[in-house]
Amino acid sequence: MKVSLEHFFANRFTDADNEIPEVVQYFKPLKVAKDELLLESGMVCHSLYFIxxxxxxxxxxxxxxxxxxxxxxxxxxxxSSLHSFIKQTASTEFIYAIEASELQFISYNDFQKLISETTLFRDFYIKMLETTYLNNHWRIETFLRLSAKERYEYLLTHKKEMVQRLSNKNLASYLGITQESLSRIKAKK
Structure with a gap:
């Protein structure tokens, strides 16, 4: 299902409708193939991607x-590889397309320009950082407190799209377990 960047901003930042055209003009389209590498470890991340x-x-x-x-x-x-993107230092992670994807991306320089010039993008940046923090907190907490089976069950209940769309290899990697362990967990369901 395709979505638009304009729709994303309009649904979340209703008080800044007049800035949406200005913001979206800085995003460029990009089509990538399944398994295509967008960022390699050791490289600086210069882009933030909207899917x-x-x-x-x-x-x-x-x-x-x-x-x-x-x-x-x-x-x-x-x-994005947010740590690398924000600090403009070498990334320790990779970014890959899991599926053939249509993206919109913004460069680091344009990102900084929009933060300094628009309320919409400043508000977006705050929300993005909050969301990233919450996601990272959840990942750490579940790895520390839940078993692999409980993490899988959580995904089934709360993030079913991940279970449905990710290959067993990618799902196991996300859960921090082997494919064999994932197969055993699924077999017991």
């Missing part, structure tokens, strides 16, 4: 080639 259709993931890959997915984003969501 029109498809999905993206941020992940860490260790020296043995083992991937751990930090975050997954679907339509109507933003994704």
């Amino acid at each position: 029109v259709s498809g999905s993206l993931k941020t992940s860490f890959i260790d020296a043995k080639g083992q991937e751990t997915i930090r975050h997954v984003a679907f339509e109507n969501q933003f994704l």
Whole structure:
């Protein structure tokens, strides 16, 4: 299902409708293929992506080639290697397209320009940071307090789209378990 950036801002920031055209003009379209690499570890992240259709993931890959997915984003969501993007330093993670995706992206320089010039984008930035904090807090808490089975059950109840759209490989990586462990958990359902 395709969504628009204009619709995203209009639904969340109703008091800044007049700034929406100004903001969206800084975003550029980008189509990426399934499994396409958008950011490699060691590179500086210069873009913030809005997902029109498809999905993206941020992940860490260790020296043995083992991937751990930090975050997954679907339509109507933003994704970036935020630490690298904000600080303009080398990223420690990768960004990949999980599915063929249509994106809108903004450069770091344009992002900073809009923060300094528009109320809409300043408000958006605050909301983005709040959402990122809440997502990261949830990830840490569930890894510390819940078993792998409980994390999977939580996704089934609260984030069913992840279970439906992610491959077993990606879902296991997101849950921090092996594919075999995920298969055992699913078999017991």
